[in-house]
Each structure stands twice: as C-alpha cells, then as structure tokens.
Amino acid sequence: MTDDVILQVKDLKAYFKLDEGLLKAVDGVSFDLRKGETLGIVGESGSGKSVTNLAIMRLIPSPPGHIAGGEVVFMGDDILKMSDDGIRKIRGNKISMIFQDPMTCLNPFLKISTQMIETIVLHQGLDKKAAKEKAVDMLKLAGIPAPEKRIDQYPHQFSGGMRQRVMIAMALSCEPEILIADEPTTALDVTIQAQILELINELSERLGTAVILITHSLGVVAGMCDSICVMYAGRIVERGTADEIFSDPRHPYTQGLIKSVPRLDKVSTQRLYSIPGQPPNVINLPDCCPFFPRCERAMDVCKTKYPKVAELGDKRTVACWLYGEGK
Amino acid sequence: MSRFIVRRFLSVIPTLFIIVTLSFFLIRLAPGGPFSGEKKLPPEIMANIMRKYHMDEPLVKQYFRYMGDVLQFDLGPSYRYKDQTVNDLIGNAFPVSVMLGTMALGTALLLGTIVGITSALKQNKWQDYAAMSVAVLGISVPAFVVGPILMLIFALKLKWLPTSGWLSSRAGALTLIMPIITLMMPYFAYIARMSRGSLIEVMRSDYVRTARAKGLKESVVIRKHVLKGAMLPIVTYLGPAFSGIITGSVVVEQIFVIPGIGRIFVQSALNRDYTVIMGDVIVYSIILIAANFVVDILYGLLDPRISYK
Ligand SMILES: Nc1ncnc2c1ncn2[C@@H]1O[C@H](COP(=O)(O)OP(=O)(O)OP(=O)(O)O)[C@@H](O)[C@H]1O
Numbered sequence A: 001m002t003d004d005v006i007l008q009v010k011d012l013k014a015y016f017k018l019d020e021g022l023l024k025a026v027d028g029v030s031f032d033l034r035k036g037e038t039l040g041i042v043g044e045s046g047s048g049k050s051v052t053n054l055a056i057m058r059l060i061p062s063p064p065g066h067i068a069g070g071e072v073v074f075m076g077d078d079i080l081k082m083s084d085d086g087i088r089k090i091r092g093n094k095i096s097m098i099f100q101d102p103m104t105c106l107n108p109f110l111k112i113s114t115q116m117i118e119t120i121v122l123h124q125g126l127d128k129k130a131a132k133e134k135a136v137d138m139l140k141l142a143g144i145p146a147p148e149k150r151i152d153q154y155p156h157q158f159s160g161g162m163r164q165r166v167m168i169a170m171a172l173s174c175e176p177e178i179l180i181a182d183e184p185t186t187a188l189d190v191t192i193q194a195q196i197l198e199l200i201n202e203l204s205e206r207l208g209t210a211v212i213l214i215t216h217s218l219g220v221v222a223g224m225c226d227s228i229c230v231m232y233a234g235r236i237v238e239r240g241t242a243d244e245i246f247s248d249p250r251h252p253y254t255q256g257l258i259k260s261v262p263r264l265d266k267v268s269t270q271r272l273y274s275i276p277g278q279p280p281n282v283i284n285l286p287d288c289c290p291f292f293p294r295c296e297r298a299m300d301v302c303k304t305k306y307p308k309v310a311e312l313g314d315k316r317t318v319a320c321w322l323y324g325e326g327k
Numbered sequence B: 001m002s003r004f005i006v007r008r009f010l011s012v013i014p015t016l017f018i019i020v021t022l023s024f025f026l027i028r029l030a031p032g033g034p035f036s037g038e039k040k041l042p043p044e045i046m047a048n049i050m051r052k053y054h055m056d057e058p059l060v061k062q063y064f065r066y067m068g069d070v071l072q073f074d075l076g077p078s079y080r081y082k083d084q085t086v087n088d089l090i091g092n093a094f095p096v097s098v099m100l101g102t103m104a105l106g107t108a109l110l111l112g113t114i115v116g117i118t119s120a121l122k123q124n125k126w127q128d129y130a131a132m133s134v135a136v137l138g139i140s141v142p143a144f145v146v147g148p149i150l151m152l153i154f155a156l157k158l159k160w161l162p163t164s165g166w167l168s169s170r171a172g173a174l175t176l177i178m179p180i181i182t183l184m185m186p187y188f189a190y191i192a193r194m195s196r197g198s199l200i201e202v203m204r205s206d207y208v209r210t211a212r213a214k215g216l217k218e219s220v221v222i223r224k225h226v227l228k229g230a231m232l233p234i235v236t237y238l239g240p241a242f243s244g245i246i247t248g249s250v251v252v253e254q255i256f257v258i259p260g261i262g263r264i265f266v267q268s269a270l271n272r273d274y275t276v277i278m279g280d281v282i283v284y285s286i287i288l289i290a291a292n293f294v295v296d297i298l299y300g301l302l303d304p305r306i307s308y309k
C-alpha cells in the first residue's frame, strides 16, 4: 500500500515572524497522498490550509515566513531539501496549483496563450506551435468554448468561472501527479461552483492526477474526496476516509463542522448550527488544545496540554483528549 | 482609438481658451506695467508708446485684439526687447528647455527605475536602505541648494566643470552635466521610490504567485510577469513629470544661466512684459495638456484592459 504514496508530509511546520510575535501558521502537519487520490483539507479561515500547501510548493512569502521543520517527500525526494532548480522542475510540472480568486490569479497584461504556453514550453520542451496546440486542447478539455479563438484573448475578457477553467487547464497542461486546488470555488457563483468541482473531478480522474482540495466547507468535499484532513489552528485535528469522517466524526470540532453543513435529506425548521466562538489567534499560542474555549466537552487537561495524536486505525487519527491514552 | 484622439484634441480648445482668458486679465491685475520700471519718461512719449502697443484702448478691446492675433499664431511683440517678437523669444528658448527637460527626465527615468528595481529585489537589505536614503534626500533637498553645492564643488573647487552657460563652444556638452543632475534629482528620487513600491506590490500579487507556481525562474518571473504591471504607474507619472520638469526648470535655468523659457518667464514676470508672460503661459499649458494626452494613449497601448472608444 505504501508504494502507492506519492506525497508524504511529515511534521511540517511553517512559521511567520511578525511584529506581534511568532505566528505558527502550520505546526506539525502530517498526511499522505496516494496516487490518484482526492484528499480534502477542511478548516475555518486562518487554520493554515493555504500555508500548508504553499509550504509543499516552497512558495511561502519569505520574509516574514519560513519553513521551520518537517519533510515533504515527493516520489522519494524531500522537496524541502531540494535545490531551487530541483523544486522548479516540480512546480507546474509534477505538482500544480490553482488558487481561490481566478480574477487576480492570471496576469492581466498577458494573453492566455502566452501564460499557458510558457509552462508547456518550460516543462515539456515543446516548441511554441506544438505548445499552443496542446494549450488549445487543454482549454477544450476544460470546457472553454471556441478555444482556438479564446486563447488569444486577455484574462479580462473571461468571466470568473471561465478564468478558473483557464487556471485548471493551465495547471493540468503538463499532466501533473498532484493538483493542489486552494478553495477553487469560493470566489464563484454557487451555480458555477458545482461545475468547477465537477470539472476538477473529471479531469483528475482522466489524467490520473491526485488532488488536494482545500476548502472551509465540509459540504464541498463530501461527494468528491476519498479522505479528509480537518485542520484547526495550524494542526490536523482529525484524519480519515471521507466515510469515516462523515459517519463517525470523533473530534468535537469535526462534529461541529458536520452539524453546520446544510442538509437536503432532513427537512429542518431550525437555524443552521454554527460552532460558537471565534477561531483562535495563533500568535504565541500556549501549549493547550486551541479548541477548548469553544468545545462543549472540554476538560481540565485540555487547558494545559495539547492532546496526543491518537491512532484509531489505518490512516485514522484524532488529536483530542477524549480518545487514546489521554482518556 | 482615432476617435478618442480626435475627441481629446477637441476638448483641448476650450481648456486653452479659458487659461488664456484668465491669465490675460489676471496679469493686468498685478500692480505696475511694462513701462513703469524705467526712468520717468516724458508724458507725451509715454502716450506714444501706449498708443503704439494699443494700451490706451479699453481692456476688452485689447483682449479681442490679442485673441485675434493668437488665433493666427502671433503672440505679439515683446514690450521689453523692442526688436524681438514673443514668437522669436520663445522659439529660441523653448528648444533649450525641452532639451534640458527631456535629458533630465530621461536620466531620472533610467536611474530611477534601476535603483527602484534594485531596492525592490534587495528589499530590507543594505542596498535598499542606501538607495532609499538617497531618494529621501533627492526629494527633500531643493534645486536652489543642490545647484549651488554642485557648482561649488565641481566648478569652483575641482574645476572639472564650467560654472554656467549652455553648450558654449569652449566647454560644450560639459555645461549640461550639472543642470541635468540638479533638475533630475527630485524626479529620479520619486521614480525610484515609486518603482520600488510598485514592484514590491506586484511581486506579492496573486498572478505573480501563479507564475512562480508554474516553475518559472525568478528572473523570468520578474521580467515577464512583474515589470510591466509595476511600471505602469510610472508611465502615468511621466506626463505630469514632463510638464513639471519643463516648468520647474525655472530655478535651474537661473542658477546655471541657461537661456530657456524658464529664465524668460522669470524676467518677463518681473518686467510685466505682458505678451511674453502670456506666450509662456500658453506654451506651458500646451506642454501640460500634451504630456498627459500622450500618457493616456501610452497607457491604453500598454494595458489591455483599457480600450478607448
Ligand atoms: N504572508 C503572510 N504573512 C503573515 N501571516 C500570514 C501570511 N500568510 C498567512 N498568514 C497567517 O497564517 C495563518 C494561516 O493562514 P492560511 O492562509 O493558511 O489560512 P487558511 O486556512 O488558508 O484560511 P482561508 O480559508 O482564509 O484561506 C493565518 O493566521 C494567517 O494570518
């Protein structure tokens, strides 16, 4: 089973040195990604989802950020120890990324063709003409009508949904092993959100690409992901297959998240549940369970020590004093 | 695009008309007149002079007469330099100021962007701090301080450069150096600061992160994805900068005795040489309008999101 694993993140830490103090945006995150798997990373705003994935790509803005420890093993090599040339051969080629806001993620001054071709030429060594053909094919796959014409237009001539399709086409143009999609639908209309997720699902399956799908809503990952990591304040608090997480959530935070997903199967007159309180400020966080102030089942121990990660089974973990040895 | 140009061009006419009209009357509000400074003339000679220049007529009539001439591109005679027309005076001085201004702005642009880019790439390192300290100096020390200091050091002490003059046969192009440096200083400093800020902003932008995520080399990212967006604000600034540097050369032209329109402007203002002042105002206005016009067109060409219809 383990030789299926193409990406192994081990105890990854990414900190920001700010005037207010040390911000531990990501503090000891571990997970595996298997070939072709779709992994969801879920958590509230500020929980460190984006930083985790930027760290994997070594794209954390520095200063103020830096990677403070851990390993990111991609196909046998630790990305964090690679030379700059080494990581550049992976970016856009083996691991691609698409971002939250398609309105700002494409260069407004360059034609779509220029932006797509440069990646293909760089990584696949095609000449410009062949690269353009490939780019047109990718746009077609991504559902852009009349791609031969559209490719010579500028980003502002596309709608938000269409731009995200362009981003997806661009990200998949070198047939990467992994696609990291950082809240790819948050900035889009609800009707378009489903289409974009469907597109990511379909294309990744077709190309055999593993997907890390970042989102703050469990509803989004429900139908799409094989496994799920739930993040809170820079750490993964629960991890398991999608089935396990939805049918048997263990961490009180996960339970809260699930309760707050709107459901169509149960007609309810009640207001939608939302977890009380605010996400914690992760600057100078003391050694405690950061969720305890909002937790209905908080105990004394939660206030003094971060819980040990309890292994509940194969790839199933939870970091909560309610489980494992700390019980 | 061509319709935009025609429309903009037509809109210039009322603007100029208003400027000329206002200046015509405002200048005459100032105490004194073109002939009041000289030693007392006998009244009959004074009356003759007034008649010759139609200054005995009602002001409104003078205004229409002047406008009529201006429409035929005749800016009238100078009241002070009796044998020269304003067209001659400005025709001789204008190229000097434009040349000085263009060279100064060109140098400021070149050095400013180089320094700005270096600063941005070495953000918060010593190169950055050094460059930005120079920039603050450049902005805050005025030309009437920079000019004399340069003159003191390089002309009087070291004797490397001539103190003043303009392309005079003996010193030639050496006369250009100090005026250009003095004139360009604030513009250089401003462009350096502006390009640094704008580069840093663009380097943090989402689309540049996308470019990095594609695996492009940092040098390619900067060249292909950062520079254009970062330089656009500077293009916008060049319009006001160009007109500012031409009108602002007044001080530098005085210090280094350069026969440009700035010098003429100062002298004519002191002399109440109405027609020359008016001519200068018209020329300055046209430069200001034209420079902004050119920048608008440039911007439209550089930014695909803007289309002029
Ligand atoms: N460039 C940066 N400088 C300083 N702090 C940063 C920077 N980027 C992220 N952070 C901080 O790191 C923490 C984690 O941020 P991150 O962007 O990973 O959150 P997220 O889970 O992706 O949230 P969202 O759902 O809002 O995207 C936050 O507290 C954020 O303020």
Ligand SMILES: [Mg+2]
Binding pocket: A049, A050, A051, A182, A183
């Ligand atoms: Mg994020």
